[in-house]
Amino acid sequence: MTATxxxxxxxxxxxxxxxxxxxxERVRPGFARTRVPHSDRNIRPGGTLSGPLQMALADAAMYAxxxxxxxxxxxxxxxxxxxxxxxxxxAADLIGEATVLRMGRRLAVCEVRLLSxxxxxxxxxxxxxxxxxxxxxx
Amino acid sequence: MTATxxxxxxxxxxxxxxxxxxxxERVRPGFARTRVPHSDRNIRPGGTLSGPLQMALADAAMYAxxxxxxxxxxxxxxxxxxxxxxxxxxAADLIGEATVLRMGRRLAVCEVRLLSxxxxxxxxxxxxxxxxxxxxxx
Amino acid sequence: MTATxxxxxxxxxxxxxxxxxxxxERVRPGFARTRVPHSDRNIRPGGTLSGPLQMALADAAMYAxxxxxxxxxxxxxxxxxxxxxxxxxxAADLIGEATVLRMGRRLAVCEVRLLSxxxxxxxxxxxxxxxxxxxxxx
Amino acid sequence: MTATxxxxxxxxxxxxxxxxxxxxERVRPGFARTRVPHSDRNIRPGGTLSGPLQMALADAAMYAxxxxxxxxxxxxxxxxxxxxxxxxxxAADLIGEATVLRMGRRLAVCEVRLLSxxxxxxxxxxxxxxxxxxxxxx
Numbered sequence: 001m002t003a004t005x006x007x008x009x010x011x012x013x014x015x016x017x018x019x020x021x022x023x024x025e026r027v028r029p030g031f032a033r034t035r036v037p038h039s040d041r042n043i044r045p046g047g048t049l050s051g052p053l054q055m056a057l058a059d060a061a062m063y064a065x066x067x068x069x070x071x072x073x074x075x076x077x078x079x080x081x082x083x084x085x086x087x088x089x090x091a092a093d094l095i096g097e098a099t100v101l102r103m104g105r106r107l108a109v110c111e112v113r114l115l116s117x118x119x120x121x122x123x124x125x126x127x128x129x130x131x132x133x134x135x136x137x138x
Numbered sequence: 139m140t141a142t143x144x145x146x147x148x149x150x151x152x153x154x155x156x157x158x159x160x161x162x163e164r165v166r167p168g169f170a171r172t173r174v175p176h177s178d179r180n181i182r183p184g185g186t187l188s189g190p191l192q193m194a195l196a197d198a199a200m201y202a203x204x205x206x207x208x209x210x211x212x213x214x215x216x217x218x219x220x221x222x223x224x225x226x227x228x229a230a231d232l233i234g235e236a237t238v239l240r241m242g243r244r245l246a247v248c249e250v251r252l253l254s255x256x257x258x259x260x261x262x263x264x265x266x267x268x269x270x271x272x273x274x275x276x
Numbered sequence: 277m278t279a280t281x282x283x284x285x286x287x288x289x290x291x292x293x294x295x296x297x298x299x300x301e302r303v304r305p306g307f308a309r310t311r312v313p314h315s316d317r318n319i320r321p322g323g324t325l326s327g328p329l330q331m332a333l334a335d336a337a338m339y340a341x342x343x344x345x346x347x348x349x350x351x352x353x354x355x356x357x358x359x360x361x362x363x364x365x366x367a368a369d370l371i372g373e374a375t376v377l378r379m380g381r382r383l384a385v386c387e388v389r390l391l392s393x394x395x396x397x398x399x400x401x402x403x404x405x406x407x408x409x410x411x412x413x414x
Numbered sequence: 415m416t417a418t419x420x421x422x423x424x425x426x427x428x429x430x431x432x433x434x435x436x437x438x439e440r441v442r443p444g445f446a447r448t449r450v451p452h453s454d455r456n457i458r459p460g461g462t463l464s465g466p467l468q469m470a471l472a473d474a475a476m477y478a479x480x481x482x483x484x485x486x487x488x489x490x491x492x493x494x495x496x497x498x499x500x501x502x503x504x505a506a507d508l509i510g511e512a513t514v515l516r517m518g519r520r521l522a523v524c525e526v527r528l529l530s531x532x533x534x535x536x537x538x539x540x541x542x543x544x545x546x547x548x549x550x551x552x
Binding site for chain 2: 013014015016044045050051052053055056059077078079080081082083084085
């Protein structure tokens with residue numbers, strides 16, 4: 001599946017993804033690079049991005065990486081998600097790079113790095129692990 | 139602090155709380171009961187509430203419990219959050235009951251139970267633990 | 277299954293449980309109360325119990341609660357475990373009370389409270405959530 | 415600090431580290447590579463290594479990475495630890511590579527990859543994140 005196809009699937013299933021402007025930049029089996037573009041609407045007092053926005057991006061990035069890895073995975077559902085906030089992201093785009101650590105028959109375990117673009121490159125602002133329950137094969 | 143005071147503080151600090159209609163129902167030191175009222179805007183295809191909405195409520199519920207426990211804690215910031223999704227919440231109100239498990243000098247550790255109202259009472263739909271970094275005393 | 281039966285199963289499967297003197301005090305469907313008795317061997321410098329000992333007890337307590345809830349669950353395996361250390365346990369017995377939050381077809385999600393006996397009753401020293409992958413029905 | 419110095423500190427503070435033969439292979443600021451050598455004593459029925467052993471190694475690896483990064487960090491204490499078990503490790507050595515994701519003033523957040531050596535190189539068997547509360551500067 002291409003990045004465009006993954007993004008179309010996610011827009012259909014997650015209305016919120018559209019609202020925050022979620023885009024899928026790049027996918028390959030086991031990996032997805034995703035982005036929430038800068039928007040005044042997402043900025044909190046203090047000029048940063050909220051925790052819930054970061055969690056929403058991480059969840060969608062994991063879903064994108066699974067869709068890019070497995071046919072007919074649209075019904076996959078988040079089973080758990082654990083996030084460590086490391087530093088405040090800048091009032092800028094937020095990038096989520098998701099890697100599938102293990103694709104089991106029933107559960108996919110993923111890691112997501114949330115990155116904030118700076119003059120010196122992209123810095124890690126949060127680290128996420130999570131798992132998705134996979135749909136049972138028909 | 140009263141529930142109304144806690145809610146006013148959160149509305150000021152978290153614009154998103156207002157958007158989703160977040161309300162603080164009841165507080166006491168170490169505890170807060172909070173709610174996101176039913177809204178068509180929050181409903182996902184399939185008639186349920188999204189994972190990110192659940193995470194946003196859990197995060198705000200922890201913050202409410204901390205504000206109810208500690209003076210001048212407005213600058214407390216989420217350090218980590220870990221959620222287990224147990225079952226799909228109904229297309230209805232979503233309730234978040236947060237308990238402070240430990241109020242340290244530097245870190246508050248909380249537990250949140252997300253509940254969905256049904257005919258047979260409130261059922262547990264997600265379980266969350268998380269910690270907030272507390273502001274340093276001046 | 278009785279507490280004695282659950283304990284016998286665990287002693288067979290987890291040699292380490294025997295080494296640390298792990299006992300199952302009480303079970304009912306969805307719940308197990310377990311204990312590691314005081315032993316000089318488990319005490320760390322500073323007169324407390326190590327983090328790994330606490331994690332080992334939590335893991336075994338979850339397993340006990342699952343065995344008490346489901347037939348033929350011996351092959352259940354820990355999928356993830358997340359622990360928040362709240363305060364140092366005393367150099368005394370350590371108690372683990374595990375509750376099954378959700379028993380799904382494929383995954384059991386549990387919560388464990390680690391308790392330390394004091395003069396004023398049992399105090400919470402660590403909070404754990406975790407999930408076990410359940411064996412597929414034959 | 416050298417790997418040998420870090421290992422000596424850990425042997426002094428964590429008797430269990432010595433019991434399981436924990437060794438520090440390599441350190442640099444923000445990183446430690448550690449190992450538990452193969453021992454019949456650590457093998458579970460089925461020819462694999464127990465979950466608690468994996469958690470103990472992950473915890474010690476994080477501690478080693480912190481000691482390698484910060485002076486006088488001996489009193490750092492695990493605040494939380496979250497592990498995803500990905501596949502059964504072989505009945506062989508177990509390697510833990512810990513990276514410090516964020517060294518704050520009060521909290522160090524780390525990631526650990528547990529690796530099992532195979533003919534085709536080292537494979538990831540578990541993924542861990544955790545945080546250590548750092549001692550307050552005198």
